[in-house]
Amino acid sequence: MKKAGIIMVIGSLLLLGLFKFPLWNIMLGAPQYPDPLGMDIYINGIQGVKEFDLQNIDGLNHYIGMKTIPKPEEMWEFSVFPKVILGMSILGAIIGLLVFFKKISYTSILAWFILMSFLGILGMYDFNNWLIDYGSNLDPHAIIKVTNPDGTPMSYKPPLLGFQKLLNFDVKSLPHIGGYLMFVGMALTLVAFWIGRKASVRKTTQ
Template structure:
């Protein structure tokens, strides 16, 4: 399964792009802000798209009682995610090498894909929970207390995926380069599975 093994190795190595490129991006735009503000979310922390975006977003959030954007040391995820991504990349490379030399079945490629998918879903679930807490756990003593027409307090949870209108802000939340590299790596592992299956059946 030489060809399948090489494809599996390449797919696994694409995960390392998450150490360099953002996983996700959230942008906020409003008429009074001609230059939109944004956050790039990495597996190691959150950075502003522009130099002062984090400070500006925190300043706006203060008025409505939202917490400050967390620093890397304030979220366990930023310690665990790099370990998980590095471990999955290393595991995928090992599986690819062993597959290259015919030491294991092509089914291992699919197993790696399934495990990566499960971990990815758990990561997105955790990310969505953080967005929910970030947008709903508001300071009761905030300067501005916005409510719905029925009197219930407004929440400011950014969308996990897509576009949403919050007050006069347009909020967009989409995958970034790191996520696309992850998806590409997973797609390559699926291709490796089918090619490996064909090679396995041909040789056995």
């Protein structure tokens, strides 16, 4: 049970990497931008991959009527997400220590994983809704208006995950270092649960 507790502590503490590294990254490449423009999405704000990337992206978006990239104070998520991540990391570490000292059952590890997965799904759902609004709620007085073949306004929503062609831009949306650390951390908690379960079964059969 001690090994399960140690792995649980390590896995939950990996979430703290989100305070240092970006959770997500969106890159935009086009013939006129051989060096792609990009933005890194942190749990507390959005930054350009390079110094003037956000400024250049906002400049391009202005022509098609898209909103400017929000500042941290303009989205409640950027104040709530850090609290959620910190709380879940601390909770996970406490569970790991209690499992280590055999104060609670290893099943608490699975409960933490389910709760973290639920919060992660809610976060992705909220992120996708923001992308929909960002790419679809356009200024009707924009300089450039592009429509679909059926005449309906074209959506410039970046993909939530993967690659997509938007006009002459190739858009790539993928997890970044912080996101991968979070996924590894959550995977470790499943490993901890499996080890705890294995140890418990072995103990009952002895």
